[in-house]
Amino acid sequence: MTDVFFDGKYFGSVKDPVKLVNSIREKRRKGQLSDQINASYLEHFDIVMISTDSGRARRPLIVVENGKPKLTKEHLNMLESGKIKWSDLISQGIIEYLDATEEENALIALKPEDLTQKHTHLELDPTIIMGVATSLVPFAEFNRGDRVNFGAKMIGQAIGMYSINFPVRVDTKSNIMIYPQVPIVKTHMNDIINDQDHPGGHNVVIAMMPFLGYNMEDAVVINKSSIERGLFWSYMFRSYEAEEKRYLGGQEDIIGIPEPGIRGYAGEDAYKHLPEDGIVNPETKLKKEDVIIGKSSPLRFLGSLDQFTTGLENIRETSVRLKHGTEGIVDRVFITESFEGNKLVKVVVRDLKIPELGDKFASRHGQKGVLGLIINQEELPFTEDGITPDIIFNPHGIPSRMTIGQILEILSSKVGALTGKRITSSAFHPFDEKTIRETLKKYGFDDDGKEFMYDSRNGQKLINKILIGEIYYQKLDHLVSNKMYSRSKGPVTLLTKQPTEGKSKMGGLRLGEMEKDCLIAHGASLLLKERFDSDKIMISICKDCGIEAINDRVKNKKFCPMCGGSKTVDIDMSYAFKLLLDELKSMAIYPKIIVDEDLGIIDKMVFGILTPEMIKKISASKISKTELYDQEGYPVEGGLMDPRLGVIDPGLRCRTCGGTVGDCKGHFGYLELTKPVIHVNYAKLIYNILRFTCRKCNKVLISPDDVAKFKEGKKSMKRLKTFIKSTCPYCKEKQGKIKYIKPTTYQEDSEILTAVQVRERLEKIPDSELEYFGLRKMRPENLVLTLLPVPPVTVRPSITLETGERSEDDLTHKLVDIVRINKRLRENIELGAPDFIIQDLWELLQYHVATYMNNEITGVPPARHRSGRVLKTLAQRLKTKEGRFRSNLIGKRVNFSARTVVSPDPFLDINEVGVPLSVATELTLPVVVNEKNIEKIRQMIERYPEWPTINYVNRPDGRRKKVTELNKADIAKEIEPGYIVEKQIENGDWAVFNRQPSLHRMSMMGHKVRVMPYNTFRLNLSVAPPYNADFDGDEMNLHIPQTKEAQVETKMLTEVSTQFRSPRFSSVIIGAINDHITGLYILTTKMKFSRKDTVSIVKACDPEIQVPDKKEFTGKEIFSLFLPKDFDFEYSKGDLKVVIENGQLVEGIIDENGLGAFKGKLLDEIERRYGGEFTRKLLFNMTKLSLEVLMRYGFTTSISDYDIDEKIVKQINDLLENAKKEINDMIKDFKKGKIKEIVGRTKRETFETLVKIKLADLLNQITTLVAKNIKENSIYIMAKSGARGSLVNMVQCIACLGQETIRGERIRIGYYKRTLPHFEKGDMSLESRGFVRHGYKNGLTPFEFFFDAMNSREGLMDKSLKTRHSGYLERRLIGALKDLKVEYDGTVRDASKKIVQFIAAEDGLDPSRIQKGGIDVGKIAERLFG
Amino acid sequence: MSEKSLKDYLDELPKSIVEQIDQVSSKMKLNEKQKEQLTKEVIKEYFKSAFQPGEAIGIISAQSISEPATQMTMRTYHFAASAGIQVTLGLPRLIEIFDARKEPTTPAMTIYLKQKYNTKEKAEEFAKSIKEKKVKYFAKSVSIDLTNKKIKIELDKIKKSELTEVIEKLTKQLKDFKVKELTNAISIEANQNMSIKDLEKWKRKILSFYVSGIQNIKNTAIIKEGENWVIKTLGSNLEKIFQLEEVDTTKSYSNNIHEVASILGIEAARTILIKEIIDTLKQQGLNVDERHITLVADIMTLTGEIRAVGRYGVAGTQSSVLARAGFEETIKHLVKASVRNEVDDFEGIFDNVMINQQVPVGTGMFELISKIGEE
Secondary structure, eight states: OOEEETTTTTEEEOHHHHHHHHHHHHHHHHTOOOOTOOEEEEEETTEEEEEEEOOOEEEEEEEETTHHHHHHHHHHHHHTTTSOOHHHHHTTSEEEEEEEHHTOOOEEEGGGGGGTTTTTTTTTGGGGGGGGGHTSSSTGGGSOHHHHHHEEEEEETTSSOOOGGGOOOSEEEEEEEOOOBBOEOOHHHHTTTGGGSSOOBBBEEEESSTTTTOOTTTEEEHHHHHHTTTTTTEEEEEEEEEEEBOOTOOOOOSSOOTTTTTTTTOOOOGGTTTOOSSSSOOOOOOOOOOEEEEEEEEEEOOOOOOOGOOOGGGGGEOEEEETTTTOOOEEEEEEEEEEEEEEEEEEEEEEOOOOOOTOOEEOOTEEEEEEEEEOOOSSSSSTTTTOOOSEEEEESTTTTTTTHHHHHHHHHHHHHHHOOOEEEBBBOOOOOHHHHHHHHHHTTTOTTOOEEEOOOOOOOBBBOOOEEEEEEEEBBBBBHHHHEEEEESSBOOOTSSSOOSSSTOOOOEEEEEHHHHHHHHOOHHHHHHHHHGGGGEEEEEEETTOBBBBEEETTTTOTTTTTTOEEEEEEEEEEEHHHHHHHHHTEEEEEEEEETTTTTOOOOEEEEEHHHHHHHEEEEEEEOOOOOTTTOOBBBBBBTTTTGGGOOOOOOOTTTTTTOOOOBBBEEEEEEEEEEEEEEGGHHHHHHHHHOOTTTTTOBSSSSHHHHHHHHHHOOHHHHHHHOSSSSTOOOOBOOOOOEETEEEEEEETTEEHHHHHHHHHSSOOOOGGGGGGGSOGGGGGGEEEEEEEEGGGOOOOOOTTTTTTEEOOOHHHHHHHHHHHHHHHHHHHHHHOOOHHHHHHHHHHHHHHHHHSSSTTTOOOOTTSSOOOOHHHHHHTTTTTTIIIIIIEEEEESEEOOOOOOOEEEETTTEEEHHHHHHHEEEEEEETTTTHHHHHHHHHTTTTTTOOEEEEEEEEOEEOOOOOHHHHHHHHHHTTTTTEEEOOOOEEEEEOSEEEEEEEEGGGEEEEEEESSSSSEOOGGGGGHHTTTSSSSSEEEOOSSHHHHHHHHHHSSGGGGGOOTTTTSSSSBBBOHHHHHHHHHHHHHOEEEEEHHHHHHHHHTOOOOOOOEEEEEHHHHHTOOOOTTEEEEEETEEEEEEETTTEEEEOOOOOHHHTTTTOOOHHHHHHHHHHHHHHHHHHHHHHHHHHHHHHHOOOOGGGGGGOOOHHHHHHHHHHHHHHHHHHHHHHHHHHHHHOOOOTHHHHHHHHHHHHHHHHHHHHHHHHHHHHOOOOOOOHHHHHTTSOOHHHHHHHHHHHOOOOEETTTEESSTTTTTTTSSSSSTTTGGGGGGGEETTTTTTTOOHHHHHHHHHHHHHHHHHHHHHHHHHHHHHHHHHHHHHHEOOTHHHHHHOOOOOEEETTTTBOTTTSSOOSSSOOOOHHHHHHHH | HHHHHHHHHHHHOOOOHHHHHHHHHHHHHHOOOHHHHHHHHHHHHHHHHHOTTTOOOOHHHHHHHHHHTTTTTSSSOSSSOOSSOOOHHHHHHHHHHTTTOOSSSSSSHHHEGGGGSSSSHHHHHHHHSSSSSEEEHHHEEEEEETTEEEEEEOOOOOOHHHHHHHHHHHHHHHHTEEEEEEEEEEEEEEOOOOOOOOHHHHHHHHHHHHHSTTTTEEEEEEEETEEEEEEEEESOOOHHHHTTTBOOOTEEEEEEEHHHHHHHHHHHHHHHHHHHHHHHHHTTTTOHHHHHHHHHHHHHHTTTTTOOOSSSTTTOOOOOHHHHHSSSOOHHHHHHHHHOOEEEEOOOOOOHHHHHHOOOSSSGSSOOSSSSOOO
């Protein structure tokens, strides 16, 4: 009997399951049952599944009966003429929908030709394996799976015409491209989704060539004239809204120009462009944070009397302003009514976005890149027909990503442009290569789309032809103007006094844990200190008590609240640390700070427990009231917001010390708990003390003989337990069994011990007994709280919302609960309430105090906010990544930082960084005015606002003034020596440049600032490898160190030239990449130049080099011109030998192993011999040289590079056929059981291993075949020189992909005993297990494509998984090794001065100062005597 | 330079470099003077390349190891052609090593044989003999007689002596059962009250009873390594292996670091630790200077026992309270410190970063000793 399940529930059983299933299907096809039903018999479970429920993924298939599809030509004709519809086909049982389970019973044919008697269904079309988005990628089967995936993702990000009714829509944010085009090359899906109505890109003329390095690492170069013609222009619309809200009590917001005198009035000037109604007019130009809608709202306090008064002081300005960092023109204004009937204003602001450096562009093949250069049409290369490209794409982007589809798109677009027809190339129905090439030929072009081009700088023809064609390009919604961001000083958060987060809030960038590690690795301690100064404060510490002293501003004296003494020391520390101290004190931990008086620094910190007396002493007020504010909205005395606890509102003064916000750091209060309460954090410890001490005499229950024995060994609780007696060895009292019920209850022999009893017991324990528990200098009874320290308001600031309502901190909420219950408990006791009520209230108090300390106690429901959000209480504030420690102390947000997209600039020196002008005008450096510079500074002030000028002026008395156009003349006159001005950064100032993740110290390096137009940070391509940066939209951070010490450290310790050698592998990490390597390779292999050309090339790179008088120069000779004359060097790698004698490259070719980053042996030697500075200059010049050469050479790639001789193709096919045959034989053998097992493996494993060996061998043969027969073309050059790609890439494109694997095995997962329902069960053949016999150039079949996609997806998942694990590994390693440093005696020691290594690294050699392997004595000897 | 001062200088150089100087001198037949000149030059070079005091060597090493870890593969590749033992590789293995797990996911040994056993035949024989054999290995079929509560195991390819041993062992272990020896079979009779479920459980237990070979050695493979026949095993049991006559105990090792530490001592464990890390990185084609790895190995073995890199190991036992709290288990460390009157003396890096005081590395390591008096 077979069980039948209906919609997942057991339904009954049946004798003949197949018959049941078949009859259901038959009826469904006849229309007697709903077409939504699926039935299947799963033989491996022996069950029948019938499903009618919703949410199953189903797909349509053509029904096949007796090897004949039911869908015929007639049907198709009828469909086309509209006589029948899709639904008719379903109701007639011609097409049916199968769910995944029913597919188990199906055998599906892909094409009608494949049909056999066994088949049950026929695929409609293989294209449907892809979704809507993926189907939009043309030539998808010619691209590697991950690229198709990226391509589909990016189509969704393209700026286009997303909707036609956009003029009447009010989206929060939207982009509209101004002149969108439909693609020349489309897929069927483009038609299906009506793409012609909302296209998202442009057809551009693309040239595939390097362009002076500006399009390296995915950047693209765009023709300036094309942009001026409107290429990729778009509007960004953003809507703003304001509502005239009505409040209780008849008050309401007013939309209109705010009246002078109200709170927050911004001055007449701010509202000058508002018409009477307070709403901007369309077509008004807006800048910075201009007011869009003028609005004023009533102030509101909870339960306040204010609501009846309407004085101006009770109205707040709440105008809607333009978002920080944006500008634009008012496009449309809508005035309407909200749902509640209030006046609602919506304003749409438009901003024209013309392509600029840093904007992100992408083709549909997953090739994204940032705009790297906008160049005049006159300076671009042109074809014989005079065509200049719109976009120049670097051929180095192709081989490693294997996007052959992109090349095919370029070529077929060219065909489309020539024939005037749009071309359709859906997946598996490609516009074939043969047609493309023949058509191109027919029109008189090369069949690979290459044309001769001319260098417009000198009119010379490039040596080789360049691929030029058209392609559909998209502008993605990642525009620099929305990303660029800088902050000098700005708003800070209320709680931590650290810079706020986020671009829109003028926040600072984070210098996180990893970045801090980098600075430490550089040894730049003062730079680190300067960076972390963003929350610096000064605190007075009592010399005796180690506790924060009160600075009484009224009496103008400092005194300790604990001992009353006035011996205090002023210490600088970060505010977050002070906050941490307060938070510790709130948890009754006593952090005693011992200061070094002479140095004014913290010397030690001793941890202890606060006693009730201490709590009382340090407190400024006793808390007893439950209300926070009185009716007037003022804080209640004796309440939790008691004015004696400090101030958080500007304008008010602290009642304890008389300080204002900022001066007063807050004061503790205390709450007298009606009944004592266990401190949860110590509950476990209390338990141990209770059960290990005598209940009568309070001694530890350890016999006097055992004492010595215990003290010998480890003093752990576990060990102590083994010595504990059940009767007291001293007073012979029989002990009860103490039970601990989490979190805070103790039982003795099933009787509950109250906190009072617990406290009493603890009190009686003599001091001498405490050492058994590892306790020192503390009394355990203090772990049962009788007084609760109430943290100052600065630790739990309340924020005033826009509406005027106050929103209290989580801690305050929790404290209110505690105070309330505490009060109620007292009242009940006073009233003589019954015991159980008191008990309940006491427990409730215990709960509140416990969750106040820690809201994540196991077994205790966490305390929640009214909204249901779990409250963040004391422990949660410190813990985890978001806690105080990791988020505010060892990493924090910093001032004087900027972040934007990076783009390449090969003509910027390696140690420079291009800084956008707008960033340079925001970031400043402090300059002290003196006699010598005063004139210069005056001029700078007068120049305002033109860069470089002064932003702020600080008077010696501490007053700070912003320079404006109005007051610049006055300020210029006013300044005198001693003033400190904040000068905008200029060329040559030092900056620390950083890309996250900061994995090694070279992720943060010192660069010289170079102020430039546009909005990107620009960097030389040679520093891309240490940062691991590319230009597909990467963003980087920039820091401007403010103090002189920090600047010196930036220059001396972190500057790029000092970082050539990676400490990881003792070789150069800064060096030549992609274009540089290809260029040098070509130059030193075969190039020859006339003297005239040589001079122009060399002078372009280094004008100081003298070119000898010689008619013709070989590439090697030109290269040698750059080498130092006394340089002798020889190296070999593989069969390549390079010899340099007296600064002349005598033999060999310069490739990756010469100047490349990571591998460059030449660079390595030069760095050792001549130092970093010299190497930097040499590398800079040589990279320029190679780019210049590559430009003249005419480097490109096209489909013809992937051509291979017909004969070889046949040989490859023969190899494949043979292998297939052999494997089929192996399968037969395996099925017969004739396979001989390898030791320790099953037959199946053995078989799989054998197949893998066979396939590996096959691929090796193909690889050798391809390697031998490939022409010396561009992809070969790139692979051979090490610039990009490898032999594997070439084979995968040209010949065959080979076996796709999941977790290292042939693809196995999917259906029962088969990968897809298109194969028979138990099929072990190559094609059904993910073997791909085609290369990308020939296109994959649907099955192959599917398996390739599986493999690609695994790769993507693997990557994301890996980063998590390795990230944590990094943190742990740092945690373990961070304190190790080399001491003056050459040893390595940790923080407690324990020696870890007697000689650092065993031989004392610093890997970042040596060549690989250490000091080669032989070499030195040779140099001396050889 | 006088003879004496040259010697003084040589004392400052590490042994390996002094050796190199001697070697090169004798090879190039240098005279004393030339040797002196060479030494001077080497010393110059050495001090140019030596670590400078204050270098944050720990952080540099940590970064140098974890930076390439980002490039490692997550999945464990199984090489198609290798017939050897498959062990965990890549990032998972690296994490496992730093975690100092008591037992690696794939414990493995590499056994070298003494010279006289170093032939293919002997190695094969040895490999066979050490492989762990359980009852299951000999069992042809197992059946449960539910009515009589009997488990019957039909045996195959078992020697008579082994059989008696098995019986003996089973009787010892199975106190509630009656174990009987039949011809080429064992019958085990259980208590009549035993439930069927338990019987099934026992069946599995009995099948996995160890009979012969060396415990824990799941599999063996023989590989020729240069001149030597080497036995690679899956599963590790150094203690037992080292007692065998054939084994070259000077060379054989296990990848189980704890095991090596307990049998060969902490120095051996350190060596294996370094070797395992280097092998894992090399296998992935990553290039990391050995100096960084030795430092990690040194800190992991510093106390004489193996400490993991993590909250229960090195990072959790550092001296600074604040640094510990900042790493992991914040509250636990603060609470402990407060009752034990612990002191944070701000000698470490993180604690100083927290208060934003100059950190005692690099340029922050030195202080001015004398104050410049006012005039």
